[in-house]
Amino acid sequence: MMRDQVPLTGIVLSVFPIGENDRRLTILSKERGKIQVFARGCRKPNHPLFGATQPLIYCEFMISEGRSVNYLNSAEIRDTFPWLKEDYDSICYSSYFSELAEYFTVEGMDERNILNLLFVTFKAMEKRQISLPLIRRIYEYRILAFYGIGLEVFSCLSCGREEDLNTLSIGQGGVFCDNCRDKIGDTRLHPAALTPALLYALQYVAAAPLNKLYAFNLTEEVFAEFAWIVRHFMRLHVDHAFRSEKML
Ligand SMILES: [Zn+2]
Incomplete structure (x- = not known):
């Protein structure tokens, strides 16, 4: 049974070889966020998906979403960021x-x-x-x-004041004003x-x-x-x- 195809636009973040000829891609896409997709046969140099299934390529992909695995059907390269x-x-x-x-x-x-x-x-x-x-x-x-x-870098973590922010505590995650900086204490x-x-x-x-x-x-x-x-x-x-x- 042929499943419906879904278009995805995104960047290939990483590529992992599977078996002899396949790759598993992690794509960061507009439509689905991060998604894993299998590309079958794409490691043969003359395969139409060879060029698109590399790291840091920006493409429009067509995929079939399965219950556990997504398959890449085709891809059109938009940018390769040379x-x-x-x-x-x-x-x-x-x-x-x-x-x-x-x-x-x-x-x-x-x-x-x-x-x-x-x-x-x-x-x-x-x-x-x-x-x-x-x-x-x-x-x-x-x-x-x-x-x-x-x-938090816009107002004092302790009193909320936005002036005299002259101290930062990485441990507490933000800035303190001069009135409150003694409250950081722990070096x-x-x-x-x-x-x-x-x-x-x-x-x-x-x-x-x-x-x-x-x-x-x-x-x-x-x-x-x-x-x-x-x-x-x-x-x-x-x-x-x-x-x-x-x-x-
Ligand atoms: Zn304060």
Whole structure:
């Protein structure tokens, strides 16, 4: 029996070889969020699905949804993002970004925010107006926020005031005003002094519309502090070793 075909638009996040000629793809799609799809026979070089069943390809797919397995019937390539595979650094960073996208998305959920984040991140990698290490920290911070783990950076965690936010506690997950900063107490909660530039960077990355997300730069000093915060915040909340992170 021929099942109804479903069109999907999305990016191939990862590819896993199955048997001799097949692949299992994890696709981040507009319509179904993260979805696993089997592509039969596609590892033969002359197979029509050979080109579309590679990591980091943006396609329109036609799939058949089964009770337990989805099958890929056809695919039309929309973009291959060639600059992501141009040099070693780009390969490492784009692999890391797609690994994070796979980790922080859930099958069957609406994940268009993270799909769009991936698009603007790849665009930023093409433009290279800011460095790859800064793109990485912005991406990490924003994907955590979409996942539901965000820092409160707009008002004091204790009293809600929006002025004099000069202290951040990574452990408590946000900023404190000068009246309340003594309440952080415990030094294991990583209290850090915030400069206005650093606070602005944290607020900008938390709230900027995605098409403006990478349209700013930081001095080396502010970048180092920003990177430190994102790294520690992520380590605190994400108990997972990412394979591709080791290459960065
Ligand atoms: Zn306060």
